[in-house]
Amino acid sequence: MKTETFFEILPHLSESPNGVQKLREMILQMAIQGKIVPQNPDEEPAEILLTKIEVEKEKRSKKPLEIIAEEEIPFKIPKSWKFLKLKDVCEIIRGITYKKSESSEQTLPGYLPLLRANNINGTINFDKLVYIPKEKIKPPQFVKAWDIVIAMSSGSINLVGKAAQAKKDLDCTFGAFCGVVRPSPIIYRKYINYYFHSPNYRNTVQNFGKGIGINNLSKKKLESLIIPIPPLAEQHRIVAKVDQLMNLCDELERKQQKRSEVHIRMNNGSLSKLQQPDNEADFNRIWAHIRDNFDLLYTKQETVKKLREAVLQLAVQGRLVEQDPNDEPAAVLLDRIAEEKKRLQKEGKLKRQKELPPIEEDEVPYEMPSGWEWVRLGTLVSLLGDGLHGTPEYTDDGNYYFINGNNLYDGEIIIKNNNKKVSYDEYIKYKKPLNDRTVFVSINGTLGNVAFYNGERVILGKSACYFNLLKDINKEYIKKVINTRYFLDYCYEKATGSTIKNVSLKNMRLFLVPLPPLNEQQRIVEKVDILMELCDRLEANIKHSEEVAWSFAEVVGKAGE
Structure with a gap:
């Protein structure tokens, strides 16, 4: 590659992901091939x-x-x-x-x-x-x-x-x-x-x-x-040129980093204001800005991650889908849940639970739409407990697995190669009363991983809790709530332990769930799923663009060999 060609493409390469690093490599490769400075026949x-x-x-x-x-x-x-x-x-x-x-x-x-x-x-x-x-x-x-x-x-x-x-x-x-x-x-x-x-x-x-x-x-x-x-004289000229170009790369890197920081800060600022607008007009103005500049704002993996967080937060604030005045209010749903609990207690299927404290005004983190209610998680479940506080007896040929919070991922239980197996007898000894309404959440170490129970043969360890939702509560909606920054912030506020964080079962019961009408719960779930698929596509496009830019840099680099 001619030196002139290199300097022509330098600005384009420097803007690609990892482009400055690739530039450094190209400079060094050109240097040791005699392509960075002209040869002098008099040397x-x-x-x-x-x-x-x-x-x-x-x-x-x-x-x-x-x-x-x-x-x-x-x-x-x-x-x-x-x-x-x-x-x-x-x-x-x-x-x-x-x-x-x-x-x-x-x-x-x-x-x-x-x-x-x-x-x-x-x-x-x-x-x-x-x-x-x-x-x-x-x-x-x-x-x-x-x-x-x-x-x-x-x-x-x-x-x-x-x-x-x-x-x-x-x-x-x-x-x-x-x-x-x-x-x-x-x-x-x-x-x-x-x-x-x-x-x-x-x-x-x-x-x-x-x-x-x-x-x-x-x-x-x-x-x-x-x-x-x-030649010795050329060695000195090569080093001087490489030093000059490396200083240029340092400057390009600083500018690139500064632009990236400004870009991420602007995006985060917009999303933060969107989640905490002064009024409805302010919300509409900020949303219009994001919508009209979508292609500019979401060009980095970090910004898409923040977008996911914002989608979930808007969902549980009642700002993601329109409210329908014909929907049954959440207050009626809660009355029905209370009646269901009484029936189960009367039939001996549910132990009488300790009454949860009333929700104080200073506990409420934000205003919700009409028809929504704040409710403690303990109100929505028939049972809430944690896993085994100990170690079962392992076996090499068992058909049951001992799992913990790190096995919970995006609604599923993921069995890993290093998961220990247990026998049927151990499973019977330590199994929990799980059903198709069971939700697992990690509450020790890693906080907020979530999964549903789908009949897996598992014993739950103490780093996760489980709760069985009562009917008429959309468990996919509850999963979305647990995925929010709002839930994680609550967990870190209540957690004990300096190195390994732990959220107590008491604090899990006391967690405030923003509860929409049942029909709106389903609409929220569907809208979030659509937007998360959009985020998946955005991330895939960003990754593809990075790979194309990297491949371009590779081809250009090899042209100098």
């Missing part, structure tokens, strides 16, 4: 530089520079450049092996910091250091200016090969899972550092690790890396 070619490198190498090793076979060459380079094996232009030093008993997580007299893979990520950081006795460190194992520290072993193939260059001598060393590449002083060592951040290097390292159980970049593999070497 001393790399051939002469290789002679100097060979003389310098003889001080370390008597072996000559290794000849590179034609099939090993990874890409074309300018005629004035040469390829070299890494071992011919750099010294490679493995890190220190030590016993855990010899190390300390605190600095001690006579101890020095030891860098590990977590301290390497483009730059060297000094977080979560380990310290070892200074006498264990051999002179070559101190980190020196221009050393490139590399993660050579990791549990993830994506982390193997992470590199960072020291800008000065550091009074520290590096562990056995790391190594140091010490470039020859004959070449410009900042240029070598840029090679270790190029896509060519990352791809080569990942290919080294394919098919290996433990992700490991051996010293032998590292030595075999093929490095493109420009």
Whole structure:
């Protein structure tokens, strides 16, 4: 790719998702292929530089520079450049092996910091250091200016090969899972550092690790890396140009981040005002603004997430569907529920429940339409309880599962591979009186996951509660209420525990449900489902746009190879 072409497409790439990161990769790839600055025929070619490198190498090793076979060459380079094996232009030093008993997580007299893979990520950081006795460190194992520290072993193939260059001598060393590449002083060592951040290097390292159980970049593999070497003067010009372009990328990233923050803030502000308008005219004005700018407001995954929250909140505020004056009011529905409870108690099917406290005016969070009622959740259920406070006896061949709150997802019970099985006898011992009106909600740890019971063979753990709704309450509507930010805010307000949050059964019973007429409950459910499908499509379109932009950047990047 011509440099001019690159600068023409730069603004377009920078606006795509992850575009600036892709720009950085393209810059580095173009740099090591001789495409970032023009060649100068008057400069001393790399051939002469290789002679100097060979003389310098003889001080370390008597072996000559290794000849590179034609099939090993990874890409074309300018005629004035040469390829070299890494071992011919750099010294490679493995890190220190030590016993855990010899190390300390605190600095001690006579101890020095030891860098590990977590301290390497483009730059060297000094977080979560380990310290070892200074006498264990051999002179070559101190980190020196221009050393490139590399993660050579990791549990993830994506982390193997992470590199960072020291800008000065550091009074520290590096562990056995790391190594140091010490470039020859004959070449410009900042240029070598840029090679270790190029896509060519990352791809080569990942290919080294394919098919290996433990992700490991051996010293032998590292030595075999093929490095493109420009003339020395061009190395300096390349580094200067890359530095300039990386500064430009930093600026693009800052502007992109600022625009994104403004975009999200504007969207969140509109949705917040929509949920708390000063009056009906204010609501209509804000909604018209959102409707007329829908394509501009919802172009990011974060904004669609907020849209979902707003849809649910508007639904339980009575603002999502029109009220029908012919609908039976919720007050009549509550009278019918009270009569149903009396009947069940008389028949011995329902224990007499403790009377719930009346709803105080200062408890009501917002005004509702005429025909709606505030009601405590405990009023709408025949039974509310939690799961087993203990551990059942597990078995490998049972047909019943022990579940918790993390098995509840969007109305369904999801059995995972790590769910424990129990026998029929254990199931009978601990089963709860569940039916087709049962709703599960997670109330410990993760709050607000919800699922319906559909005859699954399960024992419920204590991190979830269950309640059996009385008839004439739309359980899908109750699920929508539990999915709202209003319910989650209530849970976090009432929850105990600093690390693991827990909502008591008492507070679940006391939760205020905004109850519409029964017919309106169904209309709300249908409207929410339609709008959630729209959100699904929006997210899919955003993802598709991101993938297209990323693919475009990939194609453009490969055009430079």
